[in-house]
Amino acid sequence: MRIALALGGLGAGPERRARMAQPPGPQRKPAAKPKAHAKTIPGPADRKLDMAAPDLALPPPAPTALPAPAPVNRQLFYGDNLEVLCDQIGPSSVDLVYLDPPFKSNQEYNVLFRDHAGERSAAQMRAFEDTWTWGDDDSDAALQETIALGGDIADAMIALHHILHRSDMMAYLAMMAPRLMALRRVLKPTGGLYLHCDPTASHYIKLLLDAIFGPENFRNEIVWERSGAKNDPKRFGRCHDIIFFYSAGPTFTWNVQHTAFQDYSIAKNYTAADPDGRRFRLSDLTANRPGGDTDYEWKGMRPYKGRHWAFSKENMEKFEAEGRIVYRRTGMPVYKRYLDEMPGVALQDVWTDIRLSSADKERLGYPTQKPEALLERIIQASSNEGDVVLDPFCGCGTTIAAAEKLKRG
Numbered sequence: 001m002r003i004a005l006a007l008g009g010l011g012a013g014p015e016r017r018a019r020m021a022q023p024p025g026p027q028r029k030p031a032a033k034p035k036a037h038a039k040t041i042p043g044p045a046d047r048k049l050d051m052a053a054p055d056l057a058l059p060p061p062a063p064t065a066l067p068a069p070a071p072v073n074r075q076l077f078y079g080d081n082l083e084v085l086c087d088q089i090g091p092s093s094v095d096l097v098y099l100d101p102p103f104k105s106n107q108e109y110n111v112l113f114r115d116h117a118g119e120r121s122a123a124q125m126r127a128f129e130d131t132w133t134w135g136d137d138d139s140d141a142a143l144q145e146t147i148a149l150g151g152d153i154a155d156a157m158i159a160l161h162h163i164l165h166r167s168d169m170m171a172y173l174a175m176m177a178p179r180l181m182a183l184r185r186v187l188k189p190t191g192g193l194y195l196h197c198d199p200t201a202s203h204y205i206k207l208l209l210d211a212i213f214g215p216e217n218f219r220n221e222i223v224w225e226r227s228g229a230k231n232d233p234k235r236f237g238r239c240h241d242i243i244f245f246y247s248a249g250p251t252f253t254w255n256v257q258h259t260a261f262q263d264y265s266i267a268k269n270y271t272a273a274d275p276d277g278r279r280f281r282l283s284d285l286t287a288n289r290p291g292g293d294t295d296y297e298w299k300g301m302r303p304y305k306g307r308h309w310a311f312s313k314e315n316m317e318k319f320e321a322e323g324r325i326v327y328r329r330t331g332m333p334v335y336k337r338y339l340d341e342m343p344g345v346a347l348q349d350v351w352t353d354i355r356l357s358s359a360d361k362e363r364l365g366y367p368t369q370k371p372e373a374l375l376e377r378i379i380q381a382s383s384n385e386g387d388v389v390l391d392p393f394c395g396c397g398t399t400i401a402a403a404e405k406l407k408r409g
Contacts, residue, residue, distance in 0.1 A: 082179050086185075092185075093188065094389075095188055095192075095253065095388045096191060096379065098379075100197075100368065133168050134168060139171040142174040142178060143161065143170070146174065152211040152212070164204075180209065180212050183390075192247050192248070192253060194243055194382070195244045195246075197241065198241050202221075206221075209246055222244075222245060223350045224374065225352040226239060227355065253382050253383055255382070256347075258345060259345050259353060278340065280336045284335075293314070298313070300331060301330075371398075372405075380406060
């Protein structure tokens with residue numbers, strides 16, 4: 001399932017504050033009326049077709065009594081994402097959240113719709129303005145509503161206000177805080193959240209995430225190298241973004257991802273090859289702890305002092321029959337690990353291998369577009385097929401495209 005939301009106003013309102021303050025669990029039927037409307041996305045995975053629904057630009061239907069939140073399936077919401085999160089998405093119903101909320105680019109962002117010929121629709125809708133300023137009642141109201149909830153998030157917002165005062169950054173944080181709380185509410189206990197930002201606001205955003213998710217559920221600060229070298233005057237070149245990874249609790253979905261070995265690592269470690277050119281390295285067949293049938297003599301040899309065989313005698317006989325054991329001059333057996341059988345290096349928290357250049361065919365002209373490969377990596381790591389993926393800021397639909405491709409829902 002894919003849920004894509006677009007950003008609207010700031011305030012939360014009393015009933016919505018109460019909904020955000022409630023822990024995940026059964027919710028009462030809300031009395032609020034919907035201001036956002038949704039369009040079910042038909043058909044399989046084509047982003048241009050999925051987002052080409054012209055009736056999304058029509059006014060929402062006449063207000064009616066809002067039913068209790070129900071599971072959503074393949075829906076694109078247009079409206080205030082806070083309203084949608086609180087009024088139309090049930091608690092503990094989402095497996096993975098990815099959000100990329102922009103900050104201070106002073107641009108107006110449009111939801112990009114295209115017709116079947118791939119042309120932009122003339123009826124594009126402005127999704128939100130990235131011009132956060134503290135100059136009206138909305139920012140102050142959002143701040144006061146969050147503080148009224150009490151707890152760690154109230155303490156964090158008060159402390160930040162003491163530092164930032166009535167600044168544009170504080171207006172941005174006042175907008176983000178209730179939305180992060182609403183996202184925490186809709187996450188399943190095994191869910192995860194990835195928040196994409198740049199160093200302008202990342203240190204402040206992390207304080208909010210710690211207050212809402214708990215410092216113990218912080219998993220990673222990922223550094224993504226989004227571009228090549230920059231010639232920034234009087235500072236080091238700025239070429240990276242930050243992606244925070246938090247889980248909803250101690251037990252969460254996690255699928256280890258790997259990257260290819262670098263050439264220097266292959267040259268250093270995989271120095272041997274079979275006659276057919278298949279490269280391998282020799283690995284120790286002993287372990288420092290026993291486990292099962294691991295204390296025996298093999299071809300007249302025993303493990304080194306204080307160690308044990310890493311495999312049972314039955315497995316050693318299997319390796320021998322497969323030609324996977326090589327003997328050193330001392331007679332000690334070692335195991336042949338082939339390069340083409342290895343998954344690669346476990347992915348670390350600095351990502352330098354994914355870029356989106358201006359010439360890439362997936363470019364749609366959206367100013368903050370992210371590479372599909374980036375979203376695919378996140379979705380593969382923290383969800384499984386059929387899981388619900390939510391993007392509350394949507395942008396040009398990269399998350400939707402990646403989730404569809406990977407059969408989420």
